[in-house]
Amino acid sequence: xxxxxxxYGISLAALVGLLRFVEYRFFIHDLSLEFYVGTVALxxxxxxxxxxxxxxxxxxxxxxxxxxxxETELRRLAISPRELEVLELISKGLSxxxxxxxxxxxxxxxxxxxxxxxxxxDVKRRTQxxxxxxxxxxxx
Amino acid sequence: xxxxxxxYGISLAALVGLLRFVEYRFFIHDLSLEFYVGTVALxxxxxxxxxxxxxxxxxxxxxxxxxxxxETELRRLAISPRELEVLELISKGLSxxxxxxxxxxxxxxxxxxxxxxxxxxDVKRRTQxxxxxxxxxxxx
DNA sequence: GGAAAAATCACACCTTCGTATGAGGGCTTC
DNA sequence: GAAGCCCTCATACGAAGGTGTGATTTTTCC
Numbered sequence: 624x625x626x627x628x629x630x631y632g633i634s635l636a637a638l639v640g641l642l643r644f645v646e647y648r649f650f651i652h653d654l655s656l657e658f659y660v661g662t663v664a665l666x667x668x669x670x671x672x673x674x675x676x677x678x679x680x681x682x683x684x685x686x687x688x689x690x691x692x693x694e695t696e697l698r699r700l701a702i703s704p705r706e707l708e709v710l711e712l713i714s715k716g717l718s719x720x721x722x723x724x725x726x727x728x729x730x731x732x733x734x735x736x737x738x739x740x741x742x743x744x745d746v747k748r749r750t751q752x753x754x755x756x757x758x759x760x761x762x763x
Numbered sequence: 764x765x766x767x768x769x770x771y772g773i774s775l776a777a778l779v780g781l782l783r784f785v786e787y788r789f790f791i792h793d794l795s796l797e798f799y800v801g802t803v804a805l806x807x808x809x810x811x812x813x814x815x816x817x818x819x820x821x822x823x824x825x826x827x828x829x830x831x832x833x834e835t836e837l838r839r840l841a842i843s844p845r846e847l848e849v850l851e852l853i854s855k856g857l858s859x860x861x862x863x864x865x866x867x868x869x870x871x872x873x874x875x876x877x878x879x880x881x882x883x884x885d886v887k888r889r890t891q892x893x894x895x896x897x898x899x900x901x902x903x
Numbered sequence: 904g905g906a907a908a909a910a911t912c913a914c915a916c917c918t919t920c921g922t923a924t925g926a927g928g929g930c931t932t933c
Numbered sequence: 934g935a936a937g938c939c940c941t942c943a944t945a946c947g948a949a950g951g952t953g954t955g956a957t958t959t960t961t962c963c
Contacts, residue, residue: 728912730912
Protein backbone atom coordinates (compact mmCIF):
# COMPACT_ATOMS: atom_id res chain seq x y z
CA UNK A 624 0.00 0.00 0.00
CA UNK A 625 2.81 2.36 0.89
CA UNK A 626 4.48 1.37 -2.34
CA UNK A 627 1.29 1.97 -4.27
CA UNK A 628 0.99 5.50 -2.94
CA UNK A 629 4.66 6.13 -3.61
CA UNK A 630 4.40 4.91 -7.19
CA TYR A 631 1.31 7.04 -7.65
CA GLY A 632 3.11 10.14 -6.44
CA ILE A 633 6.16 9.50 -8.58
CA SER A 634 4.05 8.82 -11.66
CA LEU A 635 2.10 11.97 -11.02
CA ALA A 636 5.24 14.03 -10.82
CA ALA A 637 6.72 12.31 -13.84
CA LEU A 638 3.65 12.95 -15.95
CA VAL A 639 3.47 16.58 -15.02
CA GLY A 640 7.15 16.90 -15.83
CA LEU A 641 6.73 15.12 -19.14
CA LEU A 642 3.87 17.34 -20.15
CA ARG A 643 5.84 20.46 -19.35
CA PHE A 644 8.81 19.09 -21.25
CA VAL A 645 6.75 18.24 -24.31
CA GLU A 646 5.07 21.59 -24.09
CA TYR A 647 8.30 23.55 -24.19
CA ARG A 648 10.51 21.25 -26.20
CA PHE A 649 8.25 20.97 -29.19
CA PHE A 650 6.70 24.39 -29.07
CA ILE A 651 3.19 23.18 -28.94
CA HIS A 652 1.93 26.21 -27.14
CA ASP A 653 -0.41 26.66 -29.99
CA LEU A 654 -2.13 23.39 -29.33
CA SER A 655 -5.59 24.01 -28.06
CA LEU A 656 -6.29 24.04 -24.37
CA GLU A 657 -8.78 21.29 -25.04
CA PHE A 658 -6.05 19.01 -26.28
CA TYR A 659 -3.85 19.71 -23.33
CA VAL A 660 -6.60 19.14 -20.83
CA GLY A 661 -7.71 16.04 -22.71
CA THR A 662 -4.27 14.52 -22.57
CA VAL A 663 -3.92 15.19 -18.90
CA ALA A 664 -7.36 13.74 -18.30
CA LEU A 665 -6.50 10.64 -20.26
CA UNK A 666 -3.20 10.00 -18.53
CA UNK A 667 -4.57 10.54 -15.08
CA UNK A 668 -7.56 8.40 -15.84
CA UNK A 669 -5.18 5.55 -16.53
CA UNK A 670 -3.22 6.29 -13.39
CA UNK A 671 -6.45 6.51 -11.43
CA UNK A 672 -7.63 3.18 -12.71
CA UNK A 673 -4.39 1.58 -11.69
CA UNK A 674 -4.30 3.17 -8.25
CA UNK A 675 -7.97 2.51 -7.64
CA UNK A 676 -7.41 -1.04 -8.63
CA UNK A 677 -4.68 -1.37 -6.07
CA UNK A 678 -6.34 0.49 -3.26
CA UNK A 679 -9.93 -0.62 -3.46
CA UNK A 680 -9.30 -4.29 -3.96
CA UNK A 681 -12.34 -6.10 -2.68
CA UNK A 682 -11.79 -7.23 0.87
CA UNK A 683 -15.32 -8.23 1.58
CA UNK A 684 -17.25 -10.89 -0.21
CA UNK A 685 -20.00 -9.81 -2.54
CA UNK A 686 -23.42 -9.58 -0.98
CA UNK A 687 -26.27 -11.69 -2.24
CA UNK A 688 -29.62 -11.52 -0.45
CA UNK A 689 -30.37 -15.15 -1.20
CA UNK A 690 -27.08 -16.49 -0.07
CA UNK A 691 -25.53 -16.71 3.39
CA UNK A 692 -21.85 -17.51 3.35
CA UNK A 693 -20.83 -20.20 5.79
CA GLU A 694 -18.06 -18.24 7.48
CA THR A 695 -17.65 -20.67 10.32
CA GLU A 696 -16.65 -23.45 7.98
CA LEU A 697 -14.58 -21.01 5.99
CA ARG A 698 -12.50 -20.19 9.03
CA ARG A 699 -12.29 -23.80 10.08
CA LEU A 700 -10.72 -24.69 6.73
CA ALA A 701 -8.53 -21.58 6.89
CA ILE A 702 -9.56 -20.37 3.47
CA SER A 703 -8.26 -16.88 2.80
CA PRO A 704 -10.30 -14.10 1.17
CA ARG A 705 -8.26 -14.31 -1.98
CA GLU A 706 -8.73 -18.03 -2.18
CA LEU A 707 -12.48 -17.62 -1.82
CA GLU A 708 -12.41 -15.09 -4.60
CA VAL A 709 -10.59 -17.53 -6.85
CA LEU A 710 -13.02 -20.25 -5.85
CA GLU A 711 -15.96 -18.11 -6.92
CA LEU A 712 -14.41 -17.48 -10.31
CA ILE A 713 -13.64 -21.15 -10.75
CA SER A 714 -17.27 -21.93 -10.06
CA LYS A 715 -18.24 -19.46 -12.76
CA GLY A 716 -16.39 -21.59 -15.25
CA LEU A 717 -13.37 -19.38 -15.77
CA SER A 718 -9.98 -20.81 -16.74
CA UNK A 719 -6.89 -20.08 -14.69
CA UNK A 720 -5.77 -17.63 -17.34
CA UNK A 721 -9.08 -15.80 -17.29
CA UNK A 722 -9.05 -15.62 -13.51
CA UNK A 723 -5.51 -14.27 -13.61
CA UNK A 724 -6.53 -11.60 -16.11
CA UNK A 725 -9.55 -10.62 -14.06
CA UNK A 726 -7.58 -10.31 -10.83
CA UNK A 727 -4.56 -8.72 -12.49
CA UNK A 728 -2.09 -11.35 -11.33
CA UNK A 729 -0.13 -14.08 -13.07
CA UNK A 730 -1.43 -17.54 -13.92
CA UNK A 731 1.17 -18.98 -11.59
CA UNK A 732 -0.36 -17.14 -8.71
CA UNK A 733 -3.77 -18.52 -9.55
CA UNK A 734 -2.33 -21.98 -9.78
CA UNK A 735 -0.86 -21.58 -6.32
CA UNK A 736 -4.20 -20.42 -4.98
CA UNK A 737 -6.11 -23.27 -6.58
CA UNK A 738 -3.57 -25.79 -5.41
CA UNK A 739 -3.88 -24.59 -1.82
CA UNK A 740 -7.62 -24.47 -2.23
CA UNK A 741 -7.78 -28.07 -3.35
CA UNK A 742 -5.74 -29.11 -0.36
CA UNK A 743 -8.04 -27.29 2.03
CA UNK A 744 -11.18 -28.55 0.36
CA ASP A 745 -9.69 -32.02 0.11
CA VAL A 746 -10.42 -32.39 -3.59
CA LYS A 747 -8.41 -33.21 -6.68
CA ARG A 748 -10.09 -31.22 -9.44
CA ARG A 749 -11.78 -27.89 -9.92
CA THR A 750 -15.07 -29.55 -10.76
CA GLN A 751 -14.95 -31.34 -7.41
CA UNK A 752 -14.05 -28.08 -5.76
CA UNK A 753 -17.20 -26.52 -7.18
CA UNK A 754 -19.32 -29.36 -5.79
CA UNK A 755 -17.69 -29.18 -2.42
CA UNK A 756 -17.88 -25.41 -2.23
CA UNK A 757 -21.61 -25.56 -2.86
CA UNK A 758 -22.07 -28.17 -0.19
CA UNK A 759 -20.18 -26.06 2.29
CA UNK A 760 -22.07 -22.94 1.21
CA UNK A 761 -18.99 -21.09 0.11
CA UNK A 762 -20.69 -20.25 -3.16
CA UNK A 763 -24.38 -19.97 -4.05
CA UNK B 764 -31.05 -55.41 -27.19
CA UNK B 765 -31.93 -58.40 -29.32
CA UNK B 766 -28.25 -59.30 -29.24
CA UNK B 767 -28.20 -58.97 -25.45
CA UNK B 768 -31.14 -61.34 -25.07
CA UNK B 769 -29.56 -63.75 -27.52
CA UNK B 770 -26.27 -63.75 -25.65
CA TYR B 771 -28.15 -64.24 -22.40
CA GLY B 772 -29.99 -67.24 -23.76
CA ILE B 773 -26.87 -68.82 -25.20
CA SER B 774 -24.95 -68.25 -21.98
CA LEU B 775 -27.79 -69.74 -20.01
CA ALA B 776 -27.84 -72.85 -22.15
CA ALA B 777 -24.06 -73.09 -22.08
CA LEU B 778 -23.92 -72.85 -18.31
CA VAL B 779 -26.59 -75.48 -17.80
CA GLY B 780 -24.75 -77.72 -20.22
CA LEU B 781 -21.45 -77.10 -18.49
CA LEU B 782 -22.91 -77.95 -15.11
CA ARG B 783 -24.40 -81.21 -16.37
CA PHE B 784 -21.09 -82.04 -18.02
CA VAL B 785 -19.11 -81.38 -14.91
CA GLU B 786 -21.66 -83.29 -12.89
CA TYR B 787 -21.38 -86.48 -14.97
CA ARG B 788 -17.81 -86.23 -16.20
CA PHE B 789 -16.20 -85.90 -12.83
CA PHE B 790 -18.60 -87.99 -10.82
CA ILE B 791 -19.36 -85.32 -8.37
CA HIS B 792 -22.80 -86.67 -7.59
CA ASP B 793 -21.67 -86.95 -4.08
CA LEU B 794 -21.11 -83.21 -3.76
CA SER B 795 -23.73 -81.76 -1.54
CA LEU B 796 -26.86 -80.25 -3.01
CA GLU B 797 -25.93 -77.04 -1.28
CA PHE B 798 -22.72 -76.78 -3.28
CA TYR B 799 -24.50 -77.46 -6.55
CA VAL B 800 -27.18 -74.90 -5.88
CA GLY B 801 -24.59 -72.44 -4.67
CA THR B 802 -22.57 -72.73 -7.86
CA VAL B 803 -25.62 -72.28 -10.02
CA ALA B 804 -26.65 -69.30 -7.96
CA LEU B 805 -23.21 -67.75 -8.28
CA UNK B 806 -22.93 -68.21 -12.03
CA UNK B 807 -26.38 -66.92 -12.72
CA UNK B 808 -25.84 -64.01 -10.44
CA UNK B 809 -22.91 -63.00 -12.61
CA UNK B 810 -24.95 -63.51 -15.75
CA UNK B 811 -27.82 -61.58 -14.22
CA UNK B 812 -25.57 -58.69 -13.32
CA UNK B 813 -24.28 -58.54 -16.83
CA UNK B 814 -27.71 -58.78 -18.44
CA UNK B 815 -29.23 -56.36 -16.00
CA UNK B 816 -26.41 -54.00 -16.78
CA UNK B 817 -27.17 -54.23 -20.44
CA UNK B 818 -30.94 -54.19 -20.31
CA UNK B 819 -31.76 -51.75 -17.60
CA UNK B 820 -29.37 -49.09 -18.65
CA UNK B 821 -31.00 -45.95 -17.50
CA UNK B 822 -32.98 -44.43 -20.32
CA UNK B 823 -34.91 -42.10 -18.12
CA UNK B 824 -33.41 -39.51 -15.95
CA UNK B 825 -33.34 -40.05 -12.22
CA UNK B 826 -36.30 -38.69 -10.34
CA UNK B 827 -35.74 -36.01 -7.78
CA UNK B 828 -38.74 -34.43 -6.08
CA UNK B 829 -36.98 -31.10 -5.84
CA UNK B 830 -35.82 -31.02 -9.41
CA UNK B 831 -37.77 -30.81 -12.63
CA UNK B 832 -35.71 -31.51 -15.70
CA UNK B 833 -36.15 -29.00 -18.46
CA GLU B 834 -36.93 -31.47 -21.22
CA THR B 835 -38.08 -28.85 -23.66
CA GLU B 836 -34.72 -27.18 -23.68
CA LEU B 837 -33.06 -30.56 -23.69
CA ARG B 838 -34.79 -31.44 -26.93
CA ARG B 839 -34.16 -28.05 -28.39
CA LEU B 840 -30.44 -28.50 -27.92
CA ALA B 841 -30.70 -32.10 -29.13
CA ILE B 842 -28.90 -33.51 -26.14
CA SER B 843 -29.03 -37.29 -26.08
CA PRO B 844 -29.73 -39.39 -22.97
CA ARG B 845 -26.17 -40.61 -22.83
CA GLU B 846 -24.85 -37.08 -23.08
CA LEU B 847 -27.09 -36.00 -20.24
CA GLU B 848 -25.78 -38.87 -18.19
CA VAL B 849 -22.21 -37.78 -18.83
CA LEU B 850 -23.16 -34.21 -18.03
CA GLU B 851 -24.50 -35.27 -14.65
CA LEU B 852 -21.31 -37.10 -13.82
CA ILE B 853 -19.21 -34.16 -14.92
CA SER B 854 -21.18 -31.96 -12.57
CA LYS B 855 -20.41 -34.37 -9.77
CA GLY B 856 -16.75 -33.63 -10.25
CA LEU B 857 -15.72 -36.86 -11.93
CA SER B 858 -12.81 -37.02 -14.36
CA UNK B 859 -13.28 -38.44 -17.84
CA UNK B 860 -11.54 -41.62 -16.73
CA UNK B 861 -13.83 -42.01 -13.74
CA UNK B 862 -16.90 -41.43 -15.88
CA UNK B 863 -15.65 -43.99 -18.36
CA UNK B 864 -15.16 -46.54 -15.58
CA UNK B 865 -18.58 -45.86 -14.16
CA UNK B 866 -20.33 -46.23 -17.51
CA UNK B 867 -18.19 -49.14 -18.67
CA UNK B 868 -16.95 -47.45 -21.80
CA UNK B 869 -13.59 -46.06 -22.91
CA UNK B 870 -12.25 -42.63 -22.09
CA UNK B 871 -12.31 -41.82 -25.79
CA UNK B 872 -16.04 -42.34 -25.85
CA UNK B 873 -16.47 -39.98 -22.94
CA UNK B 874 -14.30 -37.44 -24.67
CA UNK B 875 -16.51 -37.66 -27.72
CA UNK B 876 -19.60 -37.17 -25.58
CA UNK B 877 -18.17 -34.23 -23.73
CA UNK B 878 -16.94 -32.63 -26.91
CA UNK B 879 -20.41 -32.89 -28.46
CA UNK B 880 -21.90 -31.68 -25.23
CA UNK B 881 -19.74 -28.59 -25.19
CA UNK B 882 -20.75 -27.80 -28.73
CA UNK B 883 -24.43 -28.11 -27.90
CA UNK B 884 -24.12 -26.15 -24.69
CA ASP B 885 -21.91 -23.61 -26.43
CA VAL B 886 -19.18 -23.75 -23.82
CA LYS B 887 -15.45 -24.38 -23.82
CA ARG B 888 -14.79 -26.13 -20.53
CA ARG B 889 -16.48 -28.59 -18.22
CA THR B 890 -16.75 -26.03 -15.47
CA GLN B 891 -18.67 -23.78 -17.83
CA UNK B 892 -20.81 -26.73 -18.83
CA UNK B 893 -21.76 -27.25 -15.20
CA UNK B 894 -22.79 -23.61 -14.88
CA UNK B 895 -24.78 -23.70 -18.08
CA UNK B 896 -26.44 -27.01 -17.27
CA UNK B 897 -27.65 -25.60 -13.96
CA UNK B 898 -29.01 -22.51 -15.65
CA UNK B 899 -30.88 -24.64 -18.15
CA UNK B 900 -32.08 -26.96 -15.40
CA UNK B 901 -30.44 -30.01 -16.84
CA UNK B 902 -28.96 -30.81 -13.48
CA UNK B 903 -30.11 -29.88 -9.96
C1' DG C 904 8.94 -2.79 14.47
C1' DG C 905 8.87 -7.61 14.20
C1' DA C 906 6.37 -12.07 13.68
C1' DA C 907 2.88 -14.40 11.22
C1' DA C 908 -0.25 -14.82 7.58
C1' DA C 909 -1.44 -13.82 2.98
C1' DA C 910 -0.38 -12.88 -1.61
C1' DT C 911 2.60 -12.90 -5.29
C1' DC C 912 5.60 -15.21 -8.83
C1' DA C 913 8.65 -18.61 -11.29
C1' DC C 914 9.72 -22.89 -13.41
C1' DA C 915 9.91 -27.66 -14.33
C1' DC C 916 7.19 -31.59 -14.84
C1' DC C 917 3.36 -34.51 -15.37
C1' DT C 918 -1.72 -35.32 -15.98
C1' DT C 919 -6.00 -34.37 -17.72
C1' DC C 920 -8.86 -32.13 -20.91
C1' DG C 921 -10.50 -30.80 -25.39
C1' DT C 922 -10.43 -30.94 -30.62
C1' DA C 923 -10.17 -32.99 -35.06
C1' DT C 924 -10.93 -36.75 -37.79
C1' DG C 925 -12.38 -41.03 -39.22
C1' DA C 926 -14.80 -45.18 -38.62
C1' DG C 927 -18.04 -49.15 -37.43
C1' DG C 928 -22.29 -51.20 -35.35
C1' DG C 929 -27.18 -50.94 -33.66
C1' DC C 930 -31.81 -49.19 -33.75
C1' DT C 931 -35.67 -46.55 -35.76
C1' DT C 932 -38.35 -44.83 -39.37
C1' DC C 933 -40.06 -44.12 -43.71
C1' DG D 934 -33.31 -51.43 -47.06
C1' DA D 935 -31.48 -46.80 -46.95
C1' DA D 936 -31.02 -42.63 -44.15
C1' DG D 937 -30.16 -40.86 -39.91
C1' DC D 938 -29.24 -40.73 -35.15
C1' DC D 939 -26.86 -42.65 -31.27
C1' DC D 940 -23.22 -44.87 -29.19
C1' DT D 941 -18.94 -46.64 -29.46
C1' DC D 942 -13.75 -46.32 -30.12
C1' DA D 943 -9.09 -44.86 -31.79
C1' DT D 944 -5.20 -41.85 -32.48
C1' DA D 945 -2.74 -37.73 -32.44
C1' DC D 946 -1.90 -33.17 -30.93
C1' DG D 947 -2.19 -28.96 -28.56
C1' DA D 948 -4.22 -26.54 -24.50
C1' DA D 949 -5.19 -26.28 -19.82
C1' DG D 950 -4.86 -27.92 -15.28
C1' DG D 951 -2.35 -29.51 -11.19
C1' DT D 952 2.05 -30.51 -8.20
C1' DG D 953 6.34 -29.46 -5.98
C1' DT D 954 9.63 -26.38 -4.55
C1' DG D 955 11.42 -22.27 -3.32
C1' DA D 956 11.44 -17.46 -2.91
C1' DT D 957 10.06 -12.43 -2.21
C1' DT D 958 6.85 -8.92 -1.01
C1' DT D 959 2.64 -7.05 1.43
C1' DT D 960 -0.39 -6.84 4.87
C1' DT D 961 -1.99 -7.55 9.39
C1' DC D 962 -1.68 -7.58 14.11
C1' DC D 963 0.32 -7.45 18.66
